Amino acid sequence: MITATxxxxxxxxxxxxxxxxxxxxxAIRQLEQTARLPGMRAAVGxxxxxxxxxxxxxxxxxxxxxxxxxxxxxxxxxxxxxxxxLTARRFKPERAAERLQGLEGPWxxxxxxxxxxxxxxxxxxxSALGTIGGGNHFAELxxxxxxxxxxxxAALELEPERLCLLVHSGSRGLGESILRAQVNQWGHAGLAPxxxxxxxxxxxxxxxxxxxxANRALIxxxxxxxxxxxxxxxxxxxxxxxxxxxxHGERLWLHRKGAAPADRGPLVIPGSRGxxxxxxxxxxxxxxSLRSLAHGAGRKWKRGEARARLSGRQRxxxxxxxxxxxxxxxxxxxxLYDEAPESYKGIERVIGDLVAAGLCHPIATLCxxxxxxxxxxxxxxxxxxxxxxxxxx
DNA sequence: ATGTGC
Numbered sequence: 223m224i225t226a227t228x229x230x231x232x233x234x235x236x237x238x239x240x241x242x243x244x245x246x247x248x249a250i251r252q253l254e255q256t257a258r259l260p261g262m263r264a265a266v267g268x269x270x271x272x273x274x275x276x277x278x279x280x281x282x283x284x285x286x287x288x289x290x291x292x293x294x295x296x297x298x299x300x301x302x303x304x305x306x307x308l309t310a311r312r313f314k315p316e317r318a319a320e321r322l323q324g325l326e327g328p329w330x331x332x333x334x335x336x337x338x339x340x341x342x343x344x345x346x347x348x349s350a351l352g353t354i355g356g357g358n359h360f361a362e363l364x365x366x367x368x369x370x371x372x373x374x375x376a377a378l379e380l381e382p383e384r385l386c387l388l389v390h391s392g393s394r395g396l397g398e399s400i401l402r403a404q405v406n407q408w409g410h411a412g413l414a415p416x417x418x419x420x421x422x423x424x425x426x427x428x429x430x431x432x433x434x435x436a437n438r439a440l441i442x443x444x445x446x447x448x449x450x451x452x453x454x455x456x457x458x459x460x461x462x463x464x465x466x467x468x469x470h471g472e473r474l475w476l477h478r479k480g481a482a483p484a485d486r487g488p489l490v491i492p493g494s495r496g497x498x499x500x501x502x503x504x505x506x507x508x509x510x511s512l513r514s515l516a517h518g519a520g521r522k523w524k525r526g527e528a529r530a531r532l533s534g535r536q537r538x539x540x541x542x543x544x545x546x547x548x549x550x551x552x553x554x555x556x557x558l559y560d561e562a563p564e565s566y567k568g569i570e571r572v573i574g575d576l577v578a579a580g581l582c583h584p585i586a587t588l589c590x591x592x593x594x595x596x597x598x599x600x601x602x603x604x605x606x607x608x609x610x611x612x613x614x615x
Numbered sequence: 616a617t618g619t620g621c
Contacts, residue, residue: 275616296616350618357616398617462616525616 233257235265238511239575244567245271252278261286261412263474266512268481269575270520270567276410279480279521282514284469287412288420290404290427292477293464297400297427298434299359299392300460301482301517303490303501304442304453308385310365315549315592318363321448322551322594325361326353329444340436343429347395351433352440356557357525358518359391360495360595361445362548364588367498374503374585378456378488386588387453388490388499389441392462393434400426415466415475431463445594459489461517481514488585491573493519495593496544496563500573502582511581516573519566529559536562544590552595561595 235257239245249271256277257265263284270280277292329336329352336351337344354361364386369375380386393400404423413420435458446453459482467476482489484504492499497519504515523531532541541558542550552558559565576582 294616299616347618355616356619359616392616395617398619402617 233262233264235267236510237267237271238579238581239267239269239271240578243269243571243575246273248273249278252276253281256281256283256292259285259289259412264512266510266514268511268514268516269572270480270516270518272521273524274479277479280516281479282481282512283477283479284467284512285412285475285477286415288415288423288464288475289410289412289477290401290423291410292479293401293427293462294479295398295401296392296462297397297430298432298460299397299462300390300434300438300458301490301492302389302435302438302442302455303457304387304455305380306363306385306387306446306453307451308363308449309383310385310591311383313363313385313591318449318592319549319551322445323448323597325441325444325448325594326596328353329440336436336440340432340439342433342436345396345433347399350394351437352444353394353437354391354441354594354596355394356596358561360593361387361389361441362495362590362594363387363592364499365591367587367589369586371503371583371585374488375501378585380456380586385591387442387445388492388588389438390492391434391438391441393430394437396433397430400430415473427463431460434460457489459483459486467513476512478514480517482517483513484508484511484515484581485513489515490588491516491518491569493569494563494566495548495550495561495590496546497566497569498546499588499590500569501585501588502573502576503585504582506580510579515576515582519569519572521565522567523565525560526556528562528565529556532559532562532564546589548590548593550593550595551597553598554596557595
């Protein structure tokens, strides 16, 4: 007798990392668990693989279904790189730092025009447009430290003497609200691609992608304005999201969970604020890595763990300048410790593993000069700051 | 990651 039930074959996840790369057991368990979800066709851990909330970060999944919970709350989180008109030689980090104030508060420019430029409908979260947020998000001025592929650098129109601005941020409260609504209604279930619920999620997801991209652009615009300079965007990628792909003639869904795309040209893989970032060009056919690359160095210590480990030997003021000489603006103590260079794995190993696997080749290294995270907590809540002001009048 | 929490 032929039964109606289909046998779901269990796929074996792969991890792209050298044996000496330390990866937490919990991350591997999460990778294996996620690979068992119905309709999963391939799962790959990248060298920055580490545990997340239920699902691993630094991983990519190819599936017949759409898994919003796997994408997570920060839909569209990613990186964008600008070439500024600032020259490394004449840049004064201390003076620049003084000018960078209040980027946490709402932007006072023309939001309607900005939304129109980016094809965005208004959302309840738009007062956060142009704000960096917390966690590992940042805006960082960087100097090109070493050029490894002059031709590729020139093709990207990046001049070695000019400072770069790298912005890492996402969709803030918007992405979180989309995931929350999704989980409230459907739990963590995978969505059938042509269902109304999938179409609904994809529409919101794509909106969050645009919102996050517009957010990074506005963060850059505000920061550049404060410094009295201009810049041109050179690169932009997202590393949290899902997209339909043609996989050997079949339509499948590629989930990137803290994984950068390897099919959209060069990109920056950032280290911690105390290490280099790598501008790389993807290589290979994308088959083994599911068209993806590591999205950063990868967290070594969980959030909240760093302060206990570091506060005995490093005071907050010690963390304001890194080993590479970069200045750090972070007036939130917990965040200052959480995002300390020691909280991250070495970026060199991550890049080394990718190169050894034939997945990318380095174009240049970027050295942090000034990292902006957050000013004082009272400036963080847009609404509250305004209320305080109103009360004073 | 998050107007993150009563």
